[in-house]
Amino acid sequence: MSFLRHPALHWALGLVLGGVFLYASYDKILHPAEFAKIVYHYQVIGPSQTLPPLVPNLVAVTLPWIEVVIGACLVAGLWRREAAALSAALLLVFLVAVSSALVRGIDIQNCGCFSVTAEGRRAGLQLILGDLALLAGALILTLGPRSAAALAPARAENVQEPA
């Protein structure tokens, strides 16, 4: 399984995962109130009798920008493992939200993953599989080496490169 620690794989995964997060943030940032409605539809963090609209509203306003920060770091290779860990945590939260909606029989016609205005994807099994694939990529990045640059000096000291 040593290929899982290959710098080229990490570079490519960072680009793909980061690109997905950047793309996912775009429409939500342009239409925050539309995204808030989708957060309401999930009925996970309110609004409800106990949770005021402020809670889902704050999530709707800040989540897309957290996605931007994660995406930018992953693409640039800056704090890549921490950004990947945070992306894994978010993907896990999305997984729980979608599953809980499915289990409770709530029909989420637009999952709010990428587009919040046009016809978005329906929350379903396909979505869960896609989320799991991204989660796998995020975990490979999280558990990988700190970065190619950080490893290089250590290698130079310990390992004699063949001429």
Next chain:
Amino acid sequence: MGLRAWRIAVLVAVGVAAGLVWNGLSGRGFALSGNVFVRPGDEVIEAAEAKARLDKGALFLDARPVDFYKMSHIPGALALSEDDFERAFARLEPALRARFDLVVYCSGYGCEASHIVAGKLKQRGIQAAILNEGWPAWTDAGYPTRAGEQP
């Protein structure tokens, strides 16, 4: 694996700060304290007020899908589902135009149908109040319900 937790905290903090600034300054933001389903000019009433209006003879409109209406609805309510608005409205229009005490409801917290139906009615010059938190608020209060097709 040696993740640095403070870096994760910084990433989250930067994202939250950017989101709040964008919401405040971009012109695309919205009021964080209110429900985004509620539009300016909407009349939103609580279950107790809705019950008082029912007792005074108000007409209720059920914005949920018709199958839910058949299972159970507020007494006297008419089915005016968001999915099938145009057809249902064409049939009910004369009755609705004669009323000034309409109340729309849908299936509750995550549901926008009552707001959409009230908005469409307003476009057609008909004023309708919206029952806050809809069906669950009504049934949780123990108010009466009926089953069956539309009369």
